[in-house]
Amino acid sequence: MSAFEVGEWGVINLIWSRLKRDPLEVLGLDDVVARRIGGGKLLVAHVDTLSQSTDVLPGMTPHSIGFKSVVMNVSDMAAKGVEPLGMLFSLGLPSDYPLTSVAEIAEGWRDATSKYGIYVWGGDITESRELMVTGAIIGLAPEGRVVGRRGARPGDLIACMGSFGLTSVAYMILLEGKKTRFKAVEERAKRAVYYPKAYLKEGIRLARLRVLTASMDSSDGLAWSLHTISSLNNVGIELTNIPVPREVLAYADEHGLDPYELALYGGEEYSLVFTMRPDGLDLLPNSLRRRVTVMGKLTRDKKIRLIVEGSERIIEPRGWEHFKR
Amino acid sequence: MSAFEVGEWGVINLIWSRLKRDPLEVLGLDDVVARRIGGGKLLVAHVDTLSQSTDVLPGMTPHSIGFKSVVMNVSDMAAKGVEPLGMLFSLGLPSDYPLTSVAEIAEGWRDATSKYGIYVWGGDITESRELMVTGAIIGLAPEGRVVGRRGARPGDLIACMGSFGLTSVAYMILLEGKKTRFKAVEERAKRAVYYPKAYLKEGIRLARLRVLTASMDSSDGLAWSLHTISSLNNVGIELTNIPVPREVLAYADEHGLDPYELALYGGEEYSLVFTMRPDGLDLLPNSLRRRVTVMGKLTRDKKIRLIVEGSERIIEPRGWEHFKR
Known part of the structure; x- marks a missing residue:
């Protein structure tokens, strides 16, 4: 083998x-x-x-x-x-x-x-x-300041710093030849893969405030991060919101794609995915709270799902590699 | 280019x-x-x-x-x-x-x-x-315990821990097909490249005694180490002795090769090459002194040479790669 x-x-x-x-x-x-x-x-x-x-x-x-x-x-x-x-x-x-x-x-x-x-x-x-x-x-x-992948509990919030979907758009443009007529979409998507951004200052500030219970980056895609947090902490995840840039929405609309597919099953997107105690958001200073997106909460059941516009879908454990086949 | x-x-x-x-x-x-x-x-x-x-x-x-x-x-x-x-x-x-x-x-x-x-x-x-x-x-x-490549002065001893030539023999056997009829030679040479040894305990003990003025390993070959020490410290090197295992001598004899060529222009040999203040050897405990070979001394002129059996030769700045061509 x-x-x-x-x-x-x-x-x-x-x-x-x-x-x-x-x-x-x-x-x-x-x-x-x-x-x-x-x-x-x-x-x-x-x-x-x-x-x-x-x-x-x-x-x-x-x-x-x-x-x-x-x-x-x-x-x-x-x-x-x-x-x-x-x-x-x-x-x-x-x-x-x-x-x-x-x-x-x-x-x-x-x-x-x-x-x-x-x-x-x-x-x-x-x-x-x-x-x-x-x-x-x-x-x-x-010691005690490093935020591991373990430590999340049901009831915690799941949140992120950064957005999702731009790298999937870049892959579709660069690897699958699905071009866009919007120059701004192409430029922002390419920039996301050529010159990605790491949320270093933000991650350090969040860790200092001691409100995170678990954290990881989303370099293998959002869906993989969610599955990793779920399995290591024995919790389910219920998302009700994923921050998707308008360029991703425009591209999805242009090609009849589901923007949530683009956001969930990408990769090389260095947004931070983390969990916080339920009152965590209130403990953040304004300047930081504005930039954090609460995506949902952790649950006792082991399901990993997205609930948007009244419909529920299961989030699968796969990233870009599988999506493209 | x-x-x-x-x-x-x-x-x-x-x-x-x-x-x-x-x-x-x-x-x-x-x-x-x-x-x-x-x-x-x-x-x-x-x-x-x-x-x-x-x-x-x-x-x-x-x-x-x-x-x-x-x-x-x-x-x-x-x-x-x-x-x-x-x-x-x-x-x-x-x-x-x-x-x-x-x-x-x-x-x-x-x-x-x-x-x-x-x-x-x-x-x-x-x-x-x-x-x-x-x-x-x-x-x-x-701080102050790490022995750099710089710090050697004319008059210092140049010494080593370990020996030289076995990896050259291994290269000749494995890469050039120049076999040996001595099983022990083949085995020791192969072991030198398959399972090399690092002189970790010895290097740490030497550094603690504060007698070294410069040090490096010989992973690019003894000649390269000598040239590096010479050029970084603006000193010459006069070797009068290189520790060569008897297996290397036997192999050289068998094939009509110069054992010093094998010792100088090899590589991947993780012996330590270092310089010591002139009285350095006396400051080593017996157990360590026994294992250190003084190879020669540093000089004011910039020549890098080996003097053995009454004849002098210039040591060239090359390793195995050049030797084999």
């Missing part, structure tokens, strides 16, 4: 079963690892790889590849409320890869790390069959 | 020129990054990648790939005298890569990390065109 027949989680579980646990690591399988280092502090780290064949969309420049490889790592720290300090990169380069493109990747790293107030410290270079950009991000956090 | 026409250092310098420096990082271009985190402590980290097409030798099992991907990272921490805490891995897998081999890689990680008293904390998986194993290793060290 090959690795991909059992899916990414099958492979992760197989590897995990072969390893010994560090008794000082506090999260287990989560967006990041967090390891006690004494003095009430946690060392927090994460790695993420972008590969030419699976992650580079048509029209992506080397600068955007560099930029995105930072954002995808920063986003996991954001979801945990952890301030990153810096990154290392391992760069796999085909032997004929242009030197000017390497420089552009580095400029993408520089621009994205500057944006999030961190640095690229160093890394290594290997010759490889395709471009591979692996980022390792490291930060520190006080 | 493509990335590999300017060589690895050309690419690294190009990238480095595009990035901003973290004012809290204390080493610059070195085996690891070391960043002040307050309380007199440094966060120390390093990444290293092993790729199927450039690093996997004939006969390497997935277990040995996993094992070696740990050792190559541990070795850089060893050279700096830093105790690592744990590792993350990013695993790039071709879609048809067997699941049993993934499990074996994980077992290699487990066995090697156990050997060095650390843990695999987590990581990520990506689909890629060839197997890519990127390890990120993280540790902490007191």
Whole structure:
């Protein structure tokens, strides 16, 4: 049996079963690892790889590849409320890869790390069959401040920072050739995949307020995030609202698509998905509350559903990969 | 111009020129990054990648790939005298890569990390065109304890922990088909490349004694390490002794090769190459002194040479890659 027949989680579980646990690591399988280092502090780290064949969309420049490889790592720290300090990169380069493109990747790293107030410290270079950009991000956090994927209870609110659907629109335009006549739609969708945004300041502020009970990013799509939170916390989720940008609504209308399908089953959308105690919203300062969207609540039954316009639908455990087939 | 026409250092310098420096990082271009985190402590980290097409030798099992991907990272921490805490891995897998081999890689990680008293904390998986194993290793060290590549002065001793030449013999057997009739030679050479050893305990003890003035590992070959130490410290190096295992001598004799060529121009040999103040050897406890080989001394002129059996030769700035052509 090959690795991909059992899916990414099958492979992760197989590897995990072969390893010994560090008794000082506090999260287990989560967006990041967090390891006690004494003095009430946690060392927090994460790695993420972008590969030419699976992650580079048509029209992506080397600068955007560099930029995105930072954002995808920063986003996991954001979801945990952890301030990153810096990154290392391992760069796999085909032997004929242009030197000017390497420089552009580095400029993408520089621009994205500057944006999030961190640095690229160093890394290594290997010759490889395709471009591979692996980022390792490291930060520190006080113990008890890191928001894991576990801790949500029935009755908690489920909420988000950011919106959903733009990356699905970009995939349909770039990968399936379903163009749009609205220039603004195309531009915003492309920007969402070429230059995504991580909600770092927001994630750190939310974690400091201690109102979150669980949190993760939506890099595998909103539906996957919901299913992960549900299964790890043994709760159901009832959504009544998903923030969908008007560009997604316009595109869905143009092509006769369901905007909620676009919002639920996308990916590489680095919005934060989190749960809060029932009174959590009242505890947020105005400036933050305005930007948080309450999407629904957690339930005792194990259903994961969306109720909009009087009809209920089950949210399936799939992301973009399955949607497109 | 493509990335590999300017060589690895050309690419690294190009990238480095595009990035901003973290004012809290204390080493610059070195085996690891070391960043002040307050309380007199440094966060120390390093990444290293092993790729199927450039690093996997004939006969390497997935277990040995996993094992070696740990050792190559541990070795850089060893050279700096830093105790690592744990590792993350990013695993790039071709879609048809067997699941049993993934499990074996994980077992290699487990066995090697156990050997060095650390843990695999987590990581990520990506689909890629060839197997890519990127390890990120993280540790902490007191400020002033990390031994950089800079700090050596004329008159210092140049010494090593470990020996040189076995990996060159392995390359000749495995890549060039130059077999040996001595079974013990073949076995020891293969073991050196399939299951290399990092001198972690030894590196940490040496750093604690504060007798080293500069240190690095010899993963690109002894000659490269010597040239790096020479150019960063503006010193010459006069070697009068290189520790070469008898298996390398036997193989050289069998094939009419120069054993010093094998020792100098190899690679993936994780011996430690370091410089010590002139009285450094006397300051080592017996148990450690026995295992350190003084190879020569640093000079004011900029020559890098080996003087053995009354003749002098210039040591060239090349490793295995060039040697084999």
